[in-house]
Amino acid sequence: MHETSLSSVSTEPLQAEAYLERTLSPALVWTLARRELRDSLRDWRIVIPIGLLTLVFPFIMLLIGAALFDFLEQYGATIIGEQMVPFGLLAVGFFPMSFSLVIALETFVGERERNSLEALFSTPASDVDLYVGKLLASLLLPLVASWFGMAVYALAMVRADMWSLDAYTFALIWLLNTAEGVLMVSAAVIVSSHTTSVRAANLLASFIIVPVALLLQLEGLILFWNKTTALWWLFAGVIVLTIALLRVGIRSFNREHILAREIDFLNLERAWALLKAFWRAAPDDVPRVRQVPEEAPPFHLRRFYTQVLPAMLKRDRWAMATGTFFVLAGFGLGWYLARAWHVPAELIDFNRLDVSQLQAQLQANQTGLAMLPRFSVRAILVHNVRVVFISGVLSLFSVGVVPALSVLAPFTLIGGIASVLAAGGQDWGRFLVAFILPHGVVEIPAVVIGLAYALRIGAMVLGPPRDFSVSEGIVLAIADFLRVLILVVLPLLALAALLEVYLTPRVIVALYG
Incomplete structure (x- = not known):
């Protein structure tokens, strides 16, 4: 043979x-x-x-x-x-x-x-x-x-x-x-x-x-x-x-x-030049800018929102899909674990929610729902931005594991609460509409976008784009993450924090009053 x-x-x-x-x-x-x-x-x-x-x-x-x-x-x-x-x-x-x-x-x-x-x-x-x-x-x-x-x-x-x-x-x-x-x-x-x-x-x-x-x-x-x-x-x-x-x-x-690849030396000066160039460049300009960082176009805010950002989201649609998957997987995992571990239904009872006390706190501008040490716009915004930023930093050292867990964990908790409410005969849909939807309609997309670009940092360690060295791929991912964090995620999370403090409690009062 x-x-x-x-x-x-x-x-x-x-x-x-x-x-x-x-x-x-x-x-x-x-x-x-x-x-x-x-x-x-x-x-x-x-x-x-x-x-x-x-x-x-x-x-x-x-x-x-x-x-x-x-x-x-x-x-x-x-x-x-x-x-x-x-x-x-x-x-x-x-x-x-x-x-x-x-x-x-x-x-x-x-x-x-x-x-x-x-x-x-x-x-x-x-x-x-x-x-x-x-x-x-x-x-x-x-x-x-x-x-x-x-x-x-x-x-x-x-x-x-x-x-x-x-x-x-x-x-x-x-x-x-x-x-x-x-x-x-x-x-x-x-x-x-x-x-x-x-x-x-x-x-x-x-x-x-x-x-x-x-x-x-x-x-x-x-x-x-x-x-x-x-x-x-x-x-x-x-x-x-x-x-x-x-x-x-x-x-x-x-x-x-x-x-053809040369030794990937640590060159901080070139890394800084690439970071600034990638910050300004659209996805189609990245291969050219990688060769000659000085040819990066000037940064214009309007151009970023009308041209660069749509192109980035289209290019990174699989990263967005991955973030969305972890949101849904977290909710499903929480629902399943609450049933598998037989969490007592009487542990959570929103029928006994003291709405009058909540209304008094709202009138006194003291919306203390014990969700955070301080239930204020600043505290919520700082907490959410910190989670996204730290996830991006740790993504480099965990190959994207930390951003995935950062998305998975909170939605596992939400899914677990919804499952316990359903097991106790309570309306878990009303819980989602009252406690999650008013600010979540803005916060969830912001977190998914931010953590999707955090995932890319970890992914670059293993698979940089074609013709890119590992260090160049990491610099590209960091530049994309920072501009999305500052120009997209931060404004959305600020709006979500406002909604969470001033709208969500009122929706809770309206639905559970």
Whole structure:
């Protein structure tokens, strides 16, 4: 049977150009992946640490678990030790995956430093073939190590008579670890294709490992409280994010740009010049302004609102759709969790709302609804702007996780309240119309727009636009975020704060009076 190999395919320019127009070739993808796997397995600096983490770390966790069981048994709290078993399984699956991330981080940039990238790119494999082949090779070894480590840990726990997981929970944890592994490797391959040195790629690894480690702790907390159904929401979110990363990675990968990319030095003077130029430029002007910042057109407020802003919103419609999705997902999650956790219906009773007291506060200009320490226009505005601004800052370090949570959290609370009201036979629609709609009709779009551009900052770390370096992409995203925050979000949030203080309480009185 004929076997395709990288050394046997012709590298004639015309043939290569014709091949690049073809679709994905499974044979070439597997050949690329097999070549990478063979090189990784020959490197003792990779094999030995992975082997130790896979074979030794599960027994270390077993010893820790046994010591914990013995300690808790003295106080009759063995159930707490049993609830720690799922977290141990999560950790055992995560650590080999996180260490093996080094393979993915150096997929392309490592080839460049070894001066073997030109030979690899001279093959007639398409960009999609190259990217998928490298991705598959980076993924297989970490996944196998994670699965094997989990199996060793499970067998050791069974032999020690410490196993307390059912097949359903074990399968769920296995799915979560697998999905998070694919997520981390997908992000690492994007980083590797957009950086110019292995050292830079390794530094950016913290932007991948830290958010996933925080997610791991959240999963452990959920498992500790035995709320396994909530993990399916996290699993769905990881799958959606992984698909987005795969899409971004394939679309932004270009072999010519990787070969031509220079070292991405930190140049504060150029970064400041680009920031000012991107602030003034419309989306269509950005590629030209990137080359020559001095050619950025002058800033005009009218031009921004009539031309630049509509073009930005059209270009970033998927970011807006993502923000809207988190609003709806947060409401649905809150509704579901209130039912799943059996929140008592009598906990919230708006039928006993003291409207007369609220009217007296309004007449005295003391609209203290205990929503904030100070229920004033200034306090509400400062709080909302602070949330959006901090989300943008932390988005850079969390790859967009913090902005997503900033949208998800408040609407989860709103959905939970609505669910409790519905369970108690109260009109939850009236609650939304009275407490949320009067100012939310302005505040919600403002928050979605602001946090959508905050999400772009985190996204630029993993997938900058074509021809852009990582630093240039981040500067572009920061410029877009700042001008949207100052010129769009801030005025809308100021109007929403006015409505929340002077209109919303009166609507509450009218509907609940």
